[in-house]
């Protein structure tokens with residue numbers, strides 16, 4: 450219909466044109482018909498304007514319509530058509546659907562599988578910025594670095610420590626080797642200490658050193674979540690061996706399930722000692738049993754020991770690298786993030802035998818490394834930072850001692866004392882809620898945030914993790930809120 454009307458309007462212009470000289474009224478009519486012609490091209494957006502023009506013309510032309518019947522007819526038809534459109538707008542032609550862009554085809558399938566498995570799991574994105582929220586989700590210490598460490602960074606820059614440092618600052622590496630002697634381990638700093646920008650880079654490079662596509666890599670369950678993406682990145686399949694609770698309710702490595710989970714494809718296994726999220730510190734017997742097994746199975750151990758400075762009571766940190774035949778099959782991952790509350794400064798290192806160290810160093814992370822000025826400040830931290838570490842240790846211990854008994858007063862919650870690290874991993878299964886729902890509802894109703902246990906693996910279900918990175922008073926307030934929340938479930 451639109452095309453027919455446009456044709457009619459074109460003819461109307463032709464009919465009127467010879468009479469243009471008759472006066473203003475005719476030339477106005479010609480202009481209006483031309484305007485109508487352009488408006489009806491896309492009538493939906495211009496209906497009101499087109500209708501008002503055509504209505505006015507119909508009434509103006511009324512007395513003269515018999516002189517120009519084709520023009521009068523054209524205006525009538527146009528008026529009827531536009532009025533009809535006004536009453537019932539035409540359906541807009543549907544835009545062809547934009548095909549959904551799938552980037553999955555470019556990606557490593559292991560990573561895509563992880564993203565899919567994790568979708569809907571993260572509570573981090575849903576954390577509202579709310580001052581009344583008690584956030585115990587991430588393990589980011591609430592202590593700031595003492596001034597003397599910040600000054601050491603500044604001094605290092607002033608002194609010109611702003612250049613490449615291939616292989617890391619030798620004095621920093623020597624200071625690390627010196628520090629690690631406290632665990633009875635003597636290392637050659639030049640060949641056995643590899644500087645990393647944080648524990649996460651240490652994970653990435655240690656995995657990269659040994660994992661090929663198709664390999665299996667064993668973690669215990671529950672396990673810290675930061676291992677799965679790097680393993681997938683290198684094309685390895687992460688397998689899990691369930692930990693088992695001891696009489697106190699702490700998850701411990703279970704040799705039977707570890708043995709059962711090791712296959713011909715298993716390249717290595719990871720232990721987190723002291724363990725995040727479980728709080729377990731491995732005993733000498735556990736380390737010995739594990740070392741015997743990995744030697745027997747001829748696999749590598751990656752020992753994530755970033756919480757070594759936070760071990761409670763009579764428990765003692767021991768490193769598996771120190772056991773017989775473990776030198777060239779162990780990579781110890783360390784980080785300053787927790788030791789010196791340096792999470793944002795990206796400082797860490799790996800200790801390994803000389804051959805394994807070469808493999809790690811060859812994992813190309815380029816010059817993306819711990820900044821040299823921070824390496825220099827790291828020397829100062831290792832020399833003078835222990836008073837600060839003591840203060841943090843004392844505060845964490847007080848927090849644990851305050852919060853564990855308080856949580857245990859709450860019906861449906863059972864919380865063991867951790868042996869190490871600064872997390873609590875209470876069993877909340879008595880409340881009847883799965884961990885994700887527990888956490889989401891606790892956040893919404895009482896503004897308390899922690900991590901649901903299921904993100905650490907299927908065996909973590911029924912638990913939640915609280916990072917004790919808030920002052921004691923805040924943690925106790927959180928316990929009050931948790932209690933109110935749990936009582937409200939009844």
Ligand SMILES: Cc1ncc(COP(=O)(O)O)c(C=O)c1O
Pocket residue numbers: 588646647648649650673675721725753755784785786787792796797
């Ligand atoms: C067990 C464990 N390993 C590694 C990391 C990563 O350490 P970084 O923050 O130094 O990258 C964390 C951080 O929370 C951790 O808990």
